Amino acid sequence: MLLGCRGVDEFERLNKIDEGTYGVVYRARDKKTGEIVALKKVKMEKEREGFPLTSLREINILLSFHHPSIVDVKEVVVGSNLDSIYMVMEYMEHDLKGFMESMKYPFSQSEVKCLMLQLLKGVKYLHDNWVLHRDLKTSNLLLNNRGELKICDFGLARQYGSPLKPYTHLVVTLWYRAPELLLGAKQYSTAIDMWSLGCIMAELLSKEPLFNGKTEFDQLDKIFRMLGTPNETIWPGFSKLPGVKVNFVKHQYNLLRKKFPATSFTGSPVLSDSGFDLLNKLLTYDPEKRISADTALNHEWFREVPLPKSKDFMPTFPAQHAQDRRLRRILKSPDPLEEQHRKELQQGEIGLGLVCLRGPSTDLHALVST
Numbered sequence: 001m002l003l004g005c006r007g008v009d010e011f012e013r014l015n016k017i018d019e020g021t022y023g024v025v026y027r028a029r030d031k032k033t034g035e036i037v038a039l040k041k042v043k044m045e046k047e048r049e050g051f052p053l054t055s056l057r058e059i060n061i062l063l064s065f066h067h068p069s070i071v072d073v074k075e076v077v078v079g080s081n082l083d084s085i086y087m088v089m090e091y092m093e094h095d096l097k098g099f100m101e102s103m104k105y106p107f108s109q110s111e112v113k114c115l116m117l118q119l120l121k122g123v124k125y126l127h128d129n130w131v132l133h134r135d136l137k138t139s140n141l142l143l144n145n146r147g148e149l150k151i152c153d154f155g156l157a158r159q160y161g162s163p164l165k166p167y168t169h170l171v172v173t174l175w176y177r178a179p180e181l182l183l184g185a186k187q188y189s190t191a192i193d194m195w196s197l198g199c200i201m202a203e204l205l206s207k208e209p210l211f212n213g214k215t216e217f218d219q220l221d222k223i224f225r226m227l228g229t230p231n232e233t234i235w236p237g238f239s240k241l242p243g244v245k246v247n248f249v250k251h252q253y254n255l256l257r258k259k260f261p262a263t264s265f266t267g268s269p270v271l272s273d274s275g276f277d278l279l280n281k282l283l284t285y286d287p288e289k290r291i292s293a294d295t296a297l298n299h300e301w302f303r304e305v306p307l308p309k310s311k312d313f314m315p316t317f318p319a320q321h322a323q324d325r326r327l328r329r330i331l332k333s334p335d336p337l338e339e340q341h342r343k344e345l346q347q348g349e350i351g352l353g354l355v356c357l358r359g360p361s362t363d364l365h366a367l368v369s370t
Ligand SMILES: Nc1ncnc2c1ncn2[C@@H]1O[C@H](COP(=O)(O)OP(=O)(O)OP(=O)(O)O)[C@@H](O)[C@H]1O
Pocket: 017, 018, 019, 020, 021, 022, 023, 024, 025, 038, 071, 089, 090, 091, 092, 093, 094, 095, 139, 140, 142, 152, 153, 154, 155, 325
C-alpha cells in the first residue's frame, strides 16, 4: 500500500493545527503545486506490533470514500526515515467546536438546517457503506469558509456487516455517547451515530453541549433528568442491559421542550414543532425506534420556513492559522484535568513550541484570543 508514496519532505509544514488521540495535524503547503493541505501524522508509539490498526482502518476508509460531507484524503505520504505515515487531507479552516466558541450568538434555525442537512448526508453515505463513525462530536466536524461541513476523524470508525458482532463499548466520547453504549450494550448499530447527531443538533441551536457528563454515571444522570428515566414500556430490552441498576432515580418527565420552546422570552433557543419532532426522534431511547439518517433527511423541518440557509450565506470567520486548536481549547477549558494542564502551560512547564507561553495568564488569553 505504501509503495510509490511521496515523501513528507515534499510538503512545507506551516504550523501545528491540533493534536488528537490518534495523530498530530499540521497545516502544510504542497511544494509542487503550492496547495495548502492538512497533514495528519499518524501516531505510532502506542502500537508495539508495527502500524497502528486504528490508523490503517481510518486511512483505508477515507481513501475509498468520496462525498462532499466527508473530508477528502488526497494521498498517504511517508516520513523521511520511512518510520512515520501522514495522511494528506483537504485543509478546512475550522472545526465546529472552535467555530462556535468564536460566535457571540448560537446559529439561527436556518443555519442549523444547512449544517444538519450536510451532516445527515455524510452520515447517510457512511451508513449506506456499512460504516459506523462512532465518534461524532463537534470537534470532528470541520467547516470551511464556503459554508461546507465535512466529517473527519475515522479512527474509531468500523465497517460493520451483518450479523452484528460485539464491539468494545467504550467508543463514543462521553457527551455524545448513546444510552445503549453507556448501559453496556454489546451489540449496537447505526443508531449510535444518530444519537450523537441529536446531541449535536441541540448544541448547534443553543451553543452549549446538551449533556456534558463528567463520568459515565453522571452522563446517564444528565440524560435521565432531561428526557425522563427509560423503562421497559418505552424501550423494550432496557432492563436487561448490563449497566441497568434497580436504584436508578426515576425521573418522570421529559423536559426537552422546556429547553427548546416554540416561543421564548427568556433567551432559550426557539424551535418549531417540526424541529422539535426531529430532535425528539434523534434522541429516542430505543435504538430500534431512533430515526435513521435517510428518514431524517426527508423530515418536514427541512421544508418548512425558515428554509435551510444556502452554504454561500453561512457565517465565516478568518481562520486562526497560526494557532494550535488544542492549546486554545485547553486555555479556555473548565475541565479539571485540562485545568492542571493549563496551569502547567502558564507556568511554562510544558513546551508546546510557542515562545510567549511564559507570561501571566492575561497574556495567555490575549495570545489565544487574537
Ligand atoms: N483536514 C483538516 N483540516 C483542518 N483541520 C483538521 C483537519 N483534520 C483534522 N483537523 C483538526 O485536527 C483536530 C484533530 O483531528 P482528528 O479528530 O482527526 O484527530 P484524532 O487524533 O483522531 O482526534 P480525537 O482525539 O478527536 O480522536 C480536529 O478537531 C481539527 O481541529
